[in-house]
Amino acid sequence: MADPSFHRTTRQREVIIEELRASHEHPTAAELYQSVRRRVPNISLGTVYRNLDLLSQAGMIRKLDAAGGEARFDGNLEPHDHLRCVRCGAVSDAGRTPVALPQDPPACGYRLFGYRLEFIGICPGCWDATHLTKAQGSTDNVEG
Amino acid sequence: MADPSFHRTTRQREVIIEELRASHEHPTAAELYQSVRRRVPNISLGTVYRNLDLLSQAGMIRKLDAAGGEARFDGNLEPHDHLRCVRCGAVSDAGRTPVALPQDPPACGYRLFGYRLEFIGICPGCWDATHLTKAQGSTDNVEG
DNA sequence: ATGGCTGCAAACAGTTTGCATGCCC
DNA sequence: GGGCATGCAAACTGTTTGCAGCCAT
Numbered sequence: 001m002a003d004p005s006f007h008r009t010t011r012q013r014e015v016i017i018e019e020l021r022a023s024h025e026h027p028t029a030a031e032l033y034q035s036v037r038r039r040v041p042n043i044s045l046g047t048v049y050r051n052l053d054l055l056s057q058a059g060m061i062r063k064l065d066a067a068g069g070e071a072r073f074d075g076n077l078e079p080h081d082h083l084r085c086v087r088c089g090a091v092s093d094a095g096r097t098p099v100a101l102p103q104d105p106p107a108c109g110y111r112l113f114g115y116r117l118e119f120i121g122i123c124p125g126c127w128d129a130t131h132l133t134k135a136q137g138s139t140d141n142v143e144g
Numbered sequence: 145m146a147d148p149s150f151h152r153t154t155r156q157r158e159v160i161i162e163e164l165r166a167s168h169e170h171p172t173a174a175e176l177y178q179s180v181r182r183r184v185p186n187i188s189l190g191t192v193y194r195n196l197d198l199l200s201q202a203g204m205i206r207k208l209d210a211a212g213g214e215a216r217f218d219g220n221l222e223p224h225d226h227l228r229c230v231r232c233g234a235v236s237d238a239g240r241t242p243v244a245l246p247q248d249p250p251a252c253g254y255r256l257f258g259y260r261l262e263f264i265g266i267c268p269g270c271w272d273a274t275h276l277t278k279a280q281g282s283t284d285n286v287e288g
Numbered sequence: 289a290t291g292g293c294t295g296c297a298a299a300c301a302g303t304t305t306g307c308a309t310g311c312c313c
Numbered sequence: 314g315g316g317c318a319t320g321c322a323a324a325c326t327g328t329t330t331g332c333a334g335c336c337a338t
Contacts, residue, residue, distance in 0.1 A: 006317085008316095008317060009313095012318080013318085028302090030302085047320070049304070065209035069302085071302085083254045097244070099241055099243060102239070102263065108236060109267070110236070114264040117260070117262075118259060120258040120259060121258075122254065124253035127253075127255055150292085151292085151293095186294095186295075187294085193328060213326090213327085214326085291336100291337100292337085292338095295332105295334095296332090298329105300329070301329090302326090302328100303325080305322100305325090306321105306322095309318105309320085310317105311317090
């Protein structure tokens, strides 16, 4: 968990990066595992996790948050924001909305170097589902 | 997980809300469990989880994300942003930085109703630790 | 009294880790 | 050849859930 300086180039690692870069769906570790498995059939889930961890610490991929649930990963390093569906947890890309870092943090004392902006809403699929069937209202509380 | 209309008033529930409202530290479920336990000694962790879930679905508290790790909870319903320490995971309050919701979502089709803004950085404590001892560089990748 | 709520503990899901072996440098 | 990386599986952590009894309404 410490010095991330030197890394070997293994087939597993290459394919993991490729698949993640190719996907725009912000896959979970398990999802990525499935797609990588098609090209490296006997890769193990543990290896996927180990590499995702390594790569995100090396700054080669981004790790997204998810409350209690599964982490999602993003191969797109361009600064950009996300749209998250409160209903199904899907994450879509959005452009970058510029936000100025707080310059005069009264007493926060934090060294800031970035921000994470996520728009909260309901994705088209879930919206339709809700408005066709009289669906249930399981909308975990939203911040905003 | 559905109809959040009617809830009873139990001592456990009251204390959970009170402790959460009183804390400005965005405690995890386990941390909250500890502080509630001082007033309701034989409450169970399961009850804490059940209530946190209920309350957040009722909109009475906020549930914060945490990648892979523990969820944190916020009793402050005022719209506000957060400062998150990449090193230790601590979460502090920040004011509200106004951000306009994307008005012309080209093809996103999302129904948006809020956003979540988190400034990423290193908290005073971790910063000091890093600069006193030649600490390790475990900085999970940051978004922004 | 009635059914939502609780404590307890077992079950789960996602993630991490130890170990022996394999393969990149 | 040396040591990082892998596959496998067990271990862990955080969270959820089934059940029998309790208590607010």
